Amino acid sequence: MTDDTTPMTDGGTNAEARTDGGPPATVPPDDETPTWSERKERSQGLAGLTYQYFERSRREDEDLRAESTYVERDVLGFPTWPHETLRNLAITSFFVGIMILVAALMPAHFGEPANPGATPAIILPDWYLYWSFGLLKLNPLNPELAVLGGNIVMSNEFLGITAHGIIFGVIGLVPFLNKGSARRPVEQPFWAAVGVTGVILAFTLAALAIQNFFPISLDLLLTLTFMLPVLGGIITYAVLKTMREGYMYDLNRRYYMLRPPK
Amino acid sequence: MSLKKQDEMDHNAWLKNQDLTVIETAFLTTLIWLDKRLRIVDYLELLETMYYRANLQMPKSHTEQYDLDNKFWYWYPLYSLGSLSIVAYLVAAVSGALLGFYYAPSTAGAAAQGDPTAAYDSLVMIMKDVQFGYMLRSIHRWAAQFMVAAVFLHMLRVYFTGSYKEPREVNWILGIVLIGLTLLFGFSGYVLPWKQLSYWAAQIGVEMALATPIVGEWAAQLLFGGFTLGQATLVRMYILHVFVLPFVVTGLIALHVGIVWVQGIAEPH
Numbered sequence: 001m002t003d004d005t006t007p008m009t010d011g012g013t014n015a016e017a018r019t020d021g022g023p024p025a026t027v028p029p030d031d032e033t034p035t036w037s038e039r040k041e042r043s044q045g046l047a048g049l050t051y052q053y054f055e056r057s058r059r060e061d062e063d064l065r066a067e068s069t070y071v072e073r074d075v076l077g078f079p080t081w082p083h084e085t086l087r088n089l090a091i092t093s094f095f096v097g098i099m100i101l102v103a104a105l106m107p108a109h110f111g112e113p114a115n116p117g118a119t120p121a122i123i124l125p126d127w128y129l130y131w132s133f134g135l136l137k138l139n140p141l142n143p144e145l146a147v148l149g150g151n152i153v154m155s156n157e158f159l160g161i162t163a164h165g166i167i168f169g170v171i172g173l174v175p176f177l178n179k180g181s182a183r184r185p186v187e188q189p190f191w192a193a194v195g196v197t198g199v200i201l202a203f204t205l206a207a208l209a210i211q212n213f214f215p216i217s218l219d220l221l222l223t224l225t226f227m228l229p230v231l232g233g234i235i236t237y238a239v240l241k242t243m244r245e246g247y248m249y250d251l252n253r254r255y256y257m258l259r260p261p262k
Numbered sequence: 263m264s265l266k267k268q269d270e271m272d273h274n275a276w277l278k279n280q281d282l283t284v285i286e287t288a289f290l291t292t293l294i295w296l297d298k299r300l301r302i303v304d305y306l307e308l309l310e311t312m313y314y315r316a317n318l319q320m321p322k323s324h325t326e327q328y329d330l331d332n333k334f335w336y337w338y339p340l341y342s343l344g345s346l347s348i349v350a351y352l353v354a355a356v357s358g359a360l361l362g363f364y365y366a367p368s369t370a371g372a373a374a375q376g377d378p379t380a381a382y383d384s385l386v387m388i389m390k391d392v393q394f395g396y397m398l399r400s401i402h403r404w405a406a407q408f409m410v411a412a413v414f415l416h417m418l419r420v421y422f423t424g425s426y427k428e429p430r431e432v433n434w435i436l437g438i439v440l441i442g443l444t445l446l447f448g449f450s451g452y453v454l455p456w457k458q459l460s461y462w463a464a465q466i467g468v469e470m471a472l473a474t475p476i477v478g479e480w481a482a483q484l485l486f487g488g489f490t491l492g493q494a495t496l497v498r499m500y501i502l503h504v505f506v507l508p509f510v511v512t513g514l515i516a517l518h519v520g521i522v523w524v525q526g527i528a529e530p531h
Contacts (some may be wrong), residue, residue, distance in 0.1 A: 078319065078320055079317065079318070079319050079320070080315070080316050080317070080318055080319070080320055081316045081317060083320075084320055085316075088345075091342055091345070092345075092349055095346050095349045095350070095408075096349060096353060099350065099353055099401065099404055099405055099408055100401060102404050102408075103397065103400035103401040103403070103404040103405075104397065104400070106400075106404070107396055107397075107399075107400040108396075108399050108400045108403040108404075110385065110386075110389065110455070110457065111457040111458050111459055112376075112457060112458045113372075113376060113377065113378040113379060113382045113456065113457055113458070114376075114379065114382070114456045114457055114458055114460060114461035115375055115376030115458060115461070116375055116461065116491065117375040117376065118375075118376060118458075119462065120458050120459070120462060123459070123462040123463065123465075123466065124459065124463075125449065125452065125463050125466075126407075126410075126448055126449075126452055127407075128407075128410040128411070128414070128445065128448060129445060129448070129449065132445075133466075136466070136470070155473050156473075157469060157470055157472075157473030158473045158474060158475065160470070160473075161470055161473060161474055168438060168442070171438055172434075172435050172438055174421070174426060174434070175426045175427055175428065175430070175431040175434050175435075176431065178424075178427065179427065179428060180427070181427075182424060183423060183424040183425075183427075183528075183530070184423070184424070184530075185422055187424075188424065191424075192422065195418070195421050195422055199418065254330075254333070
């Protein structure tokens with residue numbers, strides 16, 4: 001048996017290190033452990049602010065619930081088993097079956113081994129990166145974007161990379177720009193037009209990527225790459241604006257039959 | 263106070279009092295022995311809860327509640343695209359794991375420029391010699407194509423039905439990240455066979471990285487293992503494809519679906 005002042009192998013003494021048997025030093029006795037409400041009252045700064053906000057948000061929820069006329073019923077829909085489960089299994093097996101069928105009918109293609117010495121006539125990624133590859137072929141635009149006396153500001157490749165960043169950034173900003181409760185294209189013709197512009201742009205950029213296959217001049221192709229999406233967007237906007245009135249009339253009639261306005 | 267251990271719930275005494283057959287006694291003894299060590303009771307309770315959950319009724323959806331099915335039924339396939347991309351991801355994961363048994367991420371074995379490398383040869387071996395190998399590779403490739411297509415169409419569906427709107431912005435951005443990672447998945451997989459198109463696609467990747475100021479050279483080193491393509495590039499693409507991306511993408515998909523679960527599906531209105 002060693003006494004408390006005997007040096008340990010790490011140079012310290014036994015005085016503060018306690019193993020089994022002694023009460024652990026850090027945890028206060030039960031009656032001193034603060035309850036949650038005590039902790040809330042004691043907390044300051046960011047923790048206090050968090051508690052205050054949660055309190056407000058809970059109160060807001062309760063108010064909204066009290067105002068609401070929504071009645072929760074016990075049984076509202078189909079059972080998970082067997083209805084939902086079997087339906088999901090059926091959909092999943094169908095998709096997997098289609099994948100295997102397509103794989104059997106159109107086996108994967110295989111090409112020549114890699115040769116660093118010989119650049120192939122046509123370099124292409126998989127189809128889903130055509131749009132990205134098209135963005136790398138925007139070099140004819142580069143001089144026109146220059147401001148410094150005709151000198152190009154950035155290299156052609158970096159222009160393409162910047163375009164990628166812009167596209168991803170714009171898509172990421174969409175939910176912060178488009179607010180409100182409108183959900184359908186007819187309810188928001190502008191945003192539907194933006195979407196159609198984007199989709200067509202993806203296809204025209206893909207066409208720009210495989211420009212060798214198109215029997216039209218590069219200038220024309222480049223013009224079409226940006227004009228066709230805009231044209232598609234304008235047409236979409238016009239069509240949806242025209243459709244809107246009749247469509248909304250139908251929709252409103254249907255909704256007011258089911259949920260008469262207060 | 264006695265130091266002798268006491269069994270507060272004396273299960274053995276309880277066992278003795280019962281009039282049990284040998285089989286019942288053996289079963290209960292084993293159960294008690296295991297439960298004392300592994301708390302099996304807790305898991306049985308979980309199973310019981312799950313059993314009753316499975317017999318619960320799903321709440322009526324918005325479209326069912328307001329009887330809009332006759333107006334919207336033709337939209338429903340578009341609402342399974344996210345699920346389809348997960349199914350395709352799982353098919354690609356299983357077939358990819360099987361392909362991994364035969365694939366060798368090595369550029370060794372080429373005597374002259376343009377000779378087949380070990381990676382290329384392992385692909386040829388998979389397609390010509392391995393039983394069911396050609397089919398396996400086709401399934402893997404087509405599953406990848408389906409996944410990318412489903413992910414793109416899923417994004418279009420979400421866009422055109424306004425499902426990204428407040429309060430679902432975070433999930434929209436997470437979806438953009440997932441699309442980027444899916445494309446990276448496809449790109450790294452495209453490089454692995456080390457055929458002509460793989461090599462030159464990777465070459466374009468290196469050139470893109472090098473054209474970026476400040477971080478470009480660092481990114482080229484990290485992703486492609488240098489400024490020229492070689493063994494390092496292939497191994498990095500391989501590790502990215504079979505180790506890094508599977509963990510990251512699986513985790514983000516779980517988060518993506520979890521947020522949908524918490525926030526509810528944005529149904530047609």
